[in-house]
Amino acid sequence: xxxxxxxxxxxxxxxxxxxxxxxxxxxxxxxxxxxxxxxxxxxxxxxxxxxxxxxxxxxxxxxxxxxxxxxxxxxxxxxxxxxxxxxxxxxxxxxxxxxxxxxxxxxxxxxxxxxxxxxxxxxxxxxxxxxxxxxxxxxxxxxxxxxxxxxxxxxxxxxxxxxxxxxxxxxxxxxxxxxxxxxxxxxxxxxxxxxxxxxxxxxxxxxxxxxxxxxxxxxxxxxxxxxxxxxxxxxxxxxxxxxxxxxxxxxxxxxxxxxxxxxxxxxxxxxxxxxxxxxxxxxxxxxxxxxxxxxxxxxxxxxxxxxxxxxxxxxxxxxxxxxxxxxxxxxxxxxxxxxxxxxxxxxxxxxxxxxxxxxxxxxxxxxxxxxxxxxxxxxxxxxxxxxxxxxxxxxxxxxxxx
Amino acid sequence: xxxxxxxxxxxxxxxxxxxxxxxxxxxxxxxxxxxxxxxxxxxxxxxxxxxxxxxxxxxxxxxxxxxxxxxxxxxxxxxxxxxxxxxxxxxxxxxxxxxxxxxxxxxxxxxxxxxxxxxxxxxxxxxxxxxxxxxxxxxxxxxxxxxxxxxxxxxxxxxxxxxxxxxxxxxxxxxxxxxxxxxxxxxxxxxxxxxxxxxxxxxxxxxxxxxxxxxxxxxxxxxxxxxxxxxxxxxxxxxxxxxxxxxxxxx
Numbered sequence: 001x002x003x004x005x006x007x008x009x010x011x012x013x014x015x016x017x018x019x020x021x022x023x024x025x026x027x028x029x030x031x032x033x034x035x036x037x038x039x040x041x042x043x044x045x046x047x048x049x050x051x052x053x054x055x056x057x058x059x060x061x062x063x064x065x066x067x068x069x070x071x072x073x074x075x076x077x078x079x080x081x082x083x084x085x086x087x088x089x090x091x092x093x094x095x096x097x098x099x100x101x102x103x104x105x106x107x108x109x110x111x112x113x114x115x116x117x118x119x120x121x122x123x124x125x126x127x128x129x130x131x132x133x134x135x136x137x138x139x140x141x142x143x144x145x146x147x148x149x150x151x152x153x154x155x156x157x158x159x160x161x162x163x164x165x166x167x168x169x170x171x172x173x174x175x176x177x178x179x180x181x182x183x184x185x186x187x188x189x190x191x192x193x194x195x196x197x198x199x200x201x202x203x204x205x206x207x208x209x210x211x212x213x214x215x216x217x218x219x220x221x222x223x224x225x226x227x228x229x230x231x232x233x234x235x236x237x238x239x240x241x242x243x244x245x246x247x248x249x250x251x252x253x254x255x256x257x258x259x260x261x262x263x264x265x266x267x268x269x270x271x272x273x274x275x276x277x278x279x280x281x282x283x284x285x286x287x288x289x290x291x292x293x294x295x296x297x298x299x300x301x302x303x304x305x306x307x308x309x310x311x312x313x314x315x316x317x318x319x320x321x322x323x324x325x326x327x328x329x330x331x332x333x334x335x336x337x338x339x340x341x342x343x344x345x346x347x348x349x350x351x352x353x354x355x356x357x358x359x360x361x362x363x364x365x366x367x368x369x370x371x372x373x374x375x376x377x378x379x380x381x382x383x384x385x386x387x388x389x390x391x392x393x394x395x396x397x398x399x400x401x402x
Numbered sequence: 403x404x405x406x407x408x409x410x411x412x413x414x415x416x417x418x419x420x421x422x423x424x425x426x427x428x429x430x431x432x433x434x435x436x437x438x439x440x441x442x443x444x445x446x447x448x449x450x451x452x453x454x455x456x457x458x459x460x461x462x463x464x465x466x467x468x469x470x471x472x473x474x475x476x477x478x479x480x481x482x483x484x485x486x487x488x489x490x491x492x493x494x495x496x497x498x499x500x501x502x503x504x505x506x507x508x509x510x511x512x513x514x515x516x517x518x519x520x521x522x523x524x525x526x527x528x529x530x531x532x533x534x535x536x537x538x539x540x541x542x543x544x545x546x547x548x549x550x551x552x553x554x555x556x557x558x559x560x561x562x563x564x565x566x567x568x569x570x571x572x573x574x575x576x577x578x579x580x581x582x583x584x585x586x587x588x589x590x591x592x593x594x595x596x597x598x599x600x601x602x603x604x605x606x607x608x609x610x611x612x613x614x615x616x617x618x619x620x621x622x623x624x625x626x627x628x629x630x631x632x633x634x635x636x637x638x639x640x641x642x643x644x645x646x647x648x649x650x651x652x653x
Contacts, residue, residue, distance in 0.1 A: 003520060229506050229524060230517040232495075236503055239492040246452065246490070247504045248478035248567060250512040257515060 008223050011306060015219060019212040022046055023202045030199030034332070037324060040317055043192060043205035047276045048316045050208070050215040051269050056296040056308030057215075057222050058265020062258045063294070064303035065231060067238035071126045071290050072113070072133025076263040078140060078285030080106040080270025082154055085280050088162045092170035093180050095189065095210070095275040099268065106267020107260055109136075114259035118252060121241075133290055140282035159281030182275050184210060189276055207276045214272060215309075218265060223305055225261070234258050266293075295361075299368055301375030310376050315361065322357035405430040405571060405603050406451070411460035413446055420446045421457065421627045428571070428620075433597050433604045435614045438624035439648055444607045447624065448575055451605075452484050453477045465570065475512050483564035485574045489556035493549035497540060497559060500548050501531035504563045530566060538562040538592075554585035561592065565600070572596075574606045578613050590616050615639070623647060 002009065018025065027041030040046070059073055080102030087098040117128040139145065143156035154160065162168075162180040174180060182189045189207035196202075225231045233254050236244050244251050274280055283289075292315065300311025330349055334342040352360045372379045404427035413421040421443045428434045438444050449455040451462060453474040462469045469477050478484075492500050505527040510516065522528065535541045538558045543551065548559060557577060564572055577593070578586040590613055597604055597617070608614045614621065614635075621638045623630040625647040631638065638644055 003523075005520070005522075224520075225517050227520050227522075228517045229510070229519065229521050229527075230515060232499060232503065232521055233506070235495060235499075236492050239494040240490055242486075243490040243492060243563075244503075245474045246478055246484050246486075247563065248475050248507040248512060249503070250473070250475045253513040257517075 002220065004223060005227065008227065008305070012216075012220060012223065015306065015309070016216055019050065019216065022049070022208075022212070023204050027200060027202055031201045032199060037329070038321060040321060041202065043190075043203055043208050044277075045316065045320050046205070046208045047211050047272075048320070049313050050211045051272045051276070052293075052296065052312040052316055053309040054211075054215050054218045054272070055266055055269035055293050056300065056312040057218055058262040058269070059293045060262075060297050060302065060304075060308040061222055061225060061234075061265070062262035063297055064308075065226070065234035065238060066255050066258050068118070068121065068255060068259070069126045069294065070117075070129040070259070070262070071287070071294070072129035072131075072136075073262065073266050073293055074287070074289035075113070075133035075136040075285050076106040076110050076266035077270035077273070077289070078136070078280070078282065079109045080267030081274045081280040081284060082140070082160065082270075083267070084271040084274035085160045085162065085278065088168075088180070088182065088274070088278060089160070089166040090168065092168055093162065093182050093278075094170075095182050095184050095271075098182075098275055099214070099271040102267045102271025102274070103264050104267075106270065107264040110260050110263020110266075111256070114256050114263070118255050118259065130287060130290070133285065134287055137282055137285040137287070140285055154282065157282070159279060161279040180278070182207075182278050211272050211276060214268065218268065219305075219309065226305060230254070230257070295365060299365060299375055301377030304375065304377040307375050307377040314364075314376070318357055318361050318364075322353050322360055323355065325353035327354070404428045405465055406605070407461075407463040408447075408451070409461045409463075411447070411450060411457045411462065413443075413450060413455060413457045419627055421450070423628055424460070424624075426622055426629060426632070428603060428605055430570075430603055431601065432620050433593075433606065433618050434620045434622065435606045435608055435618035436622050436624055437608060437611075437614055438630075441626075442624040442647075443627040444624055445575065446627075448484075448573060448607055451477075451573065452482060478567070478569075479507075479512060481570035483567055483569035483572050485557075485560055485564055485572065485577055487575045487577075487579050489553070489560045491548050491556055491560055491563070493547075495548060496544065497546050497548050497551070498531060498535065498544040500559055501534055501544075501563060501566060502527055504567045505530045505534075508567045534562050534566045537565075553581060554588060557581070557585075557589060558592065561596070565596065565602075569602065571603045571605065574604065574608075576608055576610075577606065578608070578610055586610070586613065589613075593617055 004012065023041045023046065026046065027039045029035035029039050055077060063069055083105035084098035084102040087101045091097050113129065113132045117125055117132065120128060140154040141156060143152065143154045146153035164174050164176060164178060164180065187206050189210070192203050192205040194201060194203050233249065237251050237255055241251050296311035296315050297308045298311070299314060300309065301307025327346065327350060330346045334345045337345065368375060406428040408424055408426040411421055411424040424447060436444055436447065446455065450457045451469065453469060453472050453476070456470060464480055464482060467480065469480065492503065502521070509527060532541065535544055540555065540558060540562070543555065551559060578589050581589065593604065594617065596602065606617060618635055620632070621635055622632040623638065623644050630643055630647055631641055633641070
């Protein structure tokens with residue numbers, strides 16, 4: 001089915017089932033329990049999981065297969081976002097043109113950036129992409145092009161969002177005072193269906209399922225690329241460019257194609273971010289955002305199929321859940337302890353949560369890189385092997401010697 | 403007229419004249435060895451043939467077409483394959499994948515955006531690669547990680563990869579350097595067999611005289627960046643100029 005090998009197909013099905021039932025899986029705790037703050041099954045966060053999953057899956061096509069470490073991929077995400085918002089301002093609030101434009105424009109820009117940056121490899125390539133990304137961030141933040149032509153292109157510091165007065169030539173004019181809302185042929189991205197079972201509340205959000213569908217398509221595409229002759233050539237680039245060039249293969253168009261494909265994935269993610277939350281600012285192009293996707297990919301497992309999605313999920317979970325735990329929450333957690341002791345534990349724990357969630361991320365990242373160089377995927381594989389081995393040993397024990 | 407014609411090639415690195423007035427003609431279907439003491443310019447000459455270096459003067463014609471100014475991959479697509487001194491293979495890939503890549507390069511050219519078909523569905527390439535592995539006696543190692551092969555096996559794999567491109571000229575840069583005697587003899591046998599079975603020209607750069615005299619039917623001696631003599635192996639053996647170049651005047 002889908003022209004996939006059996007193991008890849010089962011992986012795709014597992015991912016599809018997990019994303020389909022994510023509102024249940026990510027909401028294991030009843031709504032009014034103390035643990036409910038660890039629930040991640042609310043639309044905003046679930047959307048981020050799948051959107052950044054797309055971003056990381058695309059990044060992995062470049063970094064995981066060719067080994068070229070781009071440090072400027074957030075720029076393409078930002079470009080996609082701006083393209084999408086302009087579609088919403090000029091054409092329609094329907095998300096389809098916005099998403100198509102985000103992919104196309106990000107593809108064009110990444111072609112230009114890749115064309116120049118791929119003249120160098122290794123650290124020089126990384127620095128070139130970083131330089132491009134920071135230039136693009138600065139252009140967006142100061143809206144230089146808008147100023148040059150006496151208009152607005154990126155909206156500078158305030159960013160852009162659809163306004164009632166925008167032309168939107170395909171849509172009927174909105175009532176003054178109404179809010180333009182992103183939709184897919186009338187189905188609003190923000191619309192949700194809430195299901196109450198006992199103490200639990202599950203939210204099924206239209207926007208999430210649309211983004212999840214896009215993620216599954218992107219994931220499927222990446223499996224096909226990984227298994228194709230093209231994907232094999234990309235791995236050859238990483239393995240030995242010298243041998244590749246002396247085998248009659250031109251490595252430049254291969255790496256450029258990988259760069260553009262991953263730029264288009266980033267654009268798709270940027271477009272979806274706008275579709276879910278119709279606003280964009282330059283900060284999503286900042287270099288830390290580019291670093292984030294590198295961390296996601298490495299955390300999950302560079303060069304593996306599912307790793308980047310896992311990494312994106314873990315990082316976004318920590319960003320959104322750990323950062324919400326403040327001192328007040330900690331006080332309720334440790335209230336059962338004697339006063340002095342609880343103060344001590346609160347002070348220690350407070351270092352790793354709330355605004356300091358980056359410290360926890362840093363520690364986890366360090367542990368993964370040192371002990372699991374293949375990322376979380378390798379961790380899973382090792383666990384799996386251990387279980388299999390112990391299972392086999394038990395079998396061997398029960399078998400009498402012949 | 404040989405398949406490879408080198409005329410008046412010179413190459414200077416700063417103050418060092420690495421090659422000067424090199425004239426060389428390699429006949430089709432011959433095994434031509436280029437020998438010479440250290441620093442004679444053998445590797446520089448080889449690099450000028452495959453596009454890694456561009457000579458300052460002279461011309462290099464392969465099959466009537468100039469190779470100068472072309473990138474290594476273009477020269478390779480013209481029909482020149484190169485085996486490196488230390489085996490250059492795709493260490494992260496399996497042995498079978500290593501063998502499939504040159505088959506793809508032969509079939510699809512220097513670049514093909516073949517992103518939606520499964521590698522394993524490319525039956526023609528798969529068959530050709532499997533066949534070549536059998537010919538190299540490596541079929542049982544097809545799923546091994548190629549980086550974990552022994553030195554001799556890496557060399558066999560690299561030669562097999564070059565052959566699966568069906569080159570007209572195979573260039574070998576000290577193919578037995580750093581090998582144990584047994585591996586060296588295996589490589590000699592392999593190359594002999596290749597020269598006998600295939601419609602191929604072999605040019606070999608070598609230090610080891612045992613290898614040179616077992617394989618070559620034509621020898622060029624290079625000394626101080628310029629060809630000293632070109633002759634048949636029997637005549638080279640007794641040539642006093644060659645002895646002098648190799649062993650110094652005292653010999």
